[in-house]
Amino acid sequence: MSVSTAAADQAVCAPLPVLGRDVTIPLVTGGEVTYAALDYAASAPALQRVWDDVAAYAPYYGSVHRGAGYLSQLSTDLFENARRTIAEFLDCRGDDQVVFTRSTTDSLNLLAATLPAGCQVFVFETEHHASLLPWKDAQVTYLNAPRTPREAVAALERALAARDPHGPALVCVTGASNVTGELWPVRELATAAHAHGARIVLDAAQLAPHHPVSVRDLDVDWVAFSGHKLYAPFGSGVLAGRADWLREAEPYLAGGGASRKVTRRVDGGVDVEWHESAARHEAGSPNVIGAYSIASACKALTEAGFDTLVAREEQLIGAVRAGLAEVPEVRVLSLFGDDAPRVGVLSFVVEGWNSSHFAAALSAEYGIGVRDGLFCAHPLVRTLLGSDPQTQGECGAPDAAPGEQSLNAIRVSFGAGTPDEHVERFVRAVQELVRDGAKWNYRTEDGRCVPAV
Numbered sequence: 001m002s003v004s005t006a007a008a009d010q011a012v013c014a015p016l017p018v019l020g021r022d023v024t025i026p027l028v029t030g031g032e033v034t035y036a037a038l039d040y041a042a043s044a045p046a047l048q049r050v051w052d053d054v055a056a057y058a059p060y061y062g063s064v065h066r067g068a069g070y071l072s073q074l075s076t077d078l079f080e081n082a083r084r085t086i087a088e089f090l091d092c093r094g095d096d097q098v099v100f101t102r103s104t105t106d107s108l109n110l111l112a113a114t115l116p117a118g119c120q121v122f123v124f125e126t127e128h129h130a131s132l133l134p135w136k137d138a139q140v141t142y143l144n145a146p147r148t149p150r151e152a153v154a155a156l157e158r159a160l161a162a163r164d165p166h167g168p169a170l171v172c173v174t175g176a177s178n179v180t181g182e183l184w185p186v187r188e189l190a191t192a193a194h195a196h197g198a199r200i201v202l203d204a205a206q207l208a209p210h211h212p213v214s215v216r217d218l219d220v221d222w223v224a225f226s227g228h229k230l231y232a233p234f235g236s237g238v239l240a241g242r243a244d245w246l247r248e249a250e251p252y253l254a255g256g257g258a259s260r261k262v263t264r265r266v267d268g269g270v271d272v273e274w275h276e277s278a279a280r281h282e283a284g285s286p287n288v289i290g291a292y293s294i295a296s297a298c299k300a301l302t303e304a305g306f307d308t309l310v311a312r313e314e315q316l317i318g319a320v321r322a323g324l325a326e327v328p329e330v331r332v333l334s335l336f337g338d339d340a341p342r343v344g345v346l347s348f349v350v351e352g353w354n355s356s357h358f359a360a361a362l363s364a365e366y367g368i369g370v371r372d373g374l375f376c377a378h379p380l381v382r383t384l385l386g387s388d389p390q391t392q393g394e395c396g397a398p399d400a401a402p403g404e405q406s407l408n409a410i411r412v413s414f415g416a417g418t419p420d421e422h423v424e425r426f427v428r429a430v431q432e433l434v435r436d437g438a439k440w441n442y443r444t445e446d447g448r449c450v451p452a453v
Contacts, residue, residue: 013308016300017048018231018417025367028440028451033367036422040229041178041345041413042371044209046293047231053296054234054289064288065257065279079288082295083278089298090223090240091214097247098240099278100291104205105130107224107239108172110281111201112137114249120169122159122198124152125379126179126335131172131203132379138170145383148336149185153192160196169198175207179377179384179411181317181345182336183207190219201241205229209415210313210343212306215241227290231417232297236290247276255283301416309416313344316414316423320346323427329353329434333384333409345413347375349385350434355408356449361438364451366429368422371411381409 015021024032037045057078062071064079083098092098101107112134115121121135124143132142141159146152156171163169171193176183186202193200199221204213208225215223222241227234251258251274258280261273274280301309321338324330329351334340350358359372374381387407412426441452 016416018045028364036368040415049300050296082291085295097243097278101237103237104226109134114245116168118167123172129376171200174203176343181342227294232293234290252281253283258283347409347411360449
């Protein structure tokens with residue numbers, strides 16, 4: 001049964017309208033085809049609703065917070081209302097702060113800059129580099145990749161039990177893996193963290209676009225995510241959660257907007273009184289349109305209904321998994337097993353194929369955009385591929401010629417805007433490439449596999 005037939009039988013929603021859904025691209029074999037964007041885990045296409053909202057506001061754009069003119073006042077209201085909309089979307093507590101950043105990476109680096117002295121950080125090796133790397137000024141414990149959700153909780157509890165109980169501690173964990181798409185036991189990990197006097201930050205970059213995220217229900221202290229994965233362009237992100245560490249830390253950036261009052265001292269120096277609100281960490285002119293686009297996406301997803309969106313995505317996941325299972329040469333990567341709940345993100349390798357070569361053929365011969373590499377999660381992919389942690393391999397670049405094996409994998413990802421046809425074309429393309437081989441010759445150029453001219 002096709003995805004379309006299954007969708008009709010279960011009366012789930014149609015894909016949400018997104019930009020680029022009608023874009024056609026040329027194929028090396030001749031002709032054109034509608035582009036199948038199956039790289040949502042990197043950047044999701046903007047929702048049409050978001051683009052329309054931004055376009056309607058754009059003529060009224062103005063500076064925020066300190067402008068006396070009508071457009072400045074309008075833009076300030078829109079900016080602060082966006083903050084409230086996102087707080088509602090995340091089901092934040094009444095005293096939580098919503099800080100606008102550039103991305104998930106920026107959000108977690110901001111939180112890292114606010115850690116109290118002597119803070120211990122606990123993070124699994126399975127994290128995206130945005131969660132794995134910012135903690136350079138803390139005492140970091142890296143936990144090995146667990147093979148079940150229960151093992152993840154048990155490993156964290158053991159590590160926390162062995163820590164110095166008198167100092168501050170923070171646990172950083174993903175909600176959904178950017179490599180396997182698997183859902184992590186966030187609520188249980190939060191319970192373990194709090195039981196041992198630690199706080200927890202949730203990297204929701206891959207979770208928020210696919211599932212509802214409730215700060216209250218998950219009982220996390222902070223949540224970070226990016227607009228560009230939530231169907232909102234313009235380079236904006238969010239860090240939302242407890243205010244005390246944010247309020248007590250030095251501003252992430254020093255400058256206008258973060259300061260409440262600046263005065264000269266008698267000795268010629270400068271004294272600064274910083275804001276205690278989210279503005280403390282939002283120095284400079286804010287990305288108003290980026291913040292507004294995130295709020296618009298939050299509204300659109302809420303109105304569409306996550307129950308309906310999840311039901312349809314699970315059908316797409318089922319279709320991809322069933323199609324790949326028909327190809328013995330394909331191995332889908334997983335930490336928690338084939339039956340583990342996941343979002344629309346799957347990574348796999350193909351026996352006898354260099355991953356970059358396979359991804360290039362999907363693009364050039366079928367008009368399908370996926371991603372190959374280590375997905376900025378090098379330790380995790382190496383673990384899943386069974387390689388030595390020291391084995392060399394670069395994110396997004398092949399280390400073997402076309403047709404040779406490589407360390408890298410292929411990732412397909414999709415979401416609320418994915419048409420059934422894109423998934424069906426992908427499954428058919430994988431099966432045909434493995435059975436018949438590529439129709440075109442490819443070569444390596446600047447670290448990428450590309451069609452030979």
